[in-house]
Amino acid sequence: MSLKYTPDHEWLKVEGGIATVGITTHAQDALGDVVFVDLPAVGATFAAKDIAGVVESVKAAADVYMPVTGEITEVNEALRDDPSLANTDPLGAGWFFKVKLSNAAELDGLMDETSYTSFAAAA
Template sequence: MSIKYTAEHEWINTADAAAAVVGITQHAQDALGDVVFVDLPEVGRTYAKGEVAGVVESVKAAADIYMPVDGEVVEVNEALRDEPSLANTDPLATGWFFKVKLADASQTDALMDATGYDALLKSL
């Protein structure tokens, strides 16, 4: 897998060249607690890197989901709308949020790999 991480605790998997998959990290879901609602981005809309693309709400707090790269949302995880707890039980697989067609794949180079993300978490 080609997973990269943002400082805002999103992950992006670019293994599928057609559409990268985006979700929140294990750390993010641990900090949020039980997820009770997700507001997913609009399919077909183009977002800029760093733009708010959705919201996740838990029993503790609400948090914005930021677009990790420039791109167009091509699919959202409808199962997550019906069962938001998937973000807690399986955040790196069935709990994904949306898929994005990358405008510039080189933007992922600026994101952290697992080692870099682990170092970030240790510094918090």
């Protein structure tokens, strides 16, 4: 298992050929209280950097970008029912969707935790 991060403040936990995707603690801190999430449809395919969903908070709405090319295999229905999970447990129960990787080499272009922490601190 490896954890990767995007410049758009998404995280990916990769296990085998499946990546679980969510928003980072930095992103949810910036958004404030999350009140709605729009998740992609299971079976939909996306290219890296496509808009895969939306997260809305009391302060703003933000796009959720697909960090890698692939097919959605599962969405977090619990998050749809309780969007505040993105605030209370962004790296756990607040995950957004799972994607079957089409090109694992795309992971090489993402940040590790150390690089992301430095990036987010400078943002």
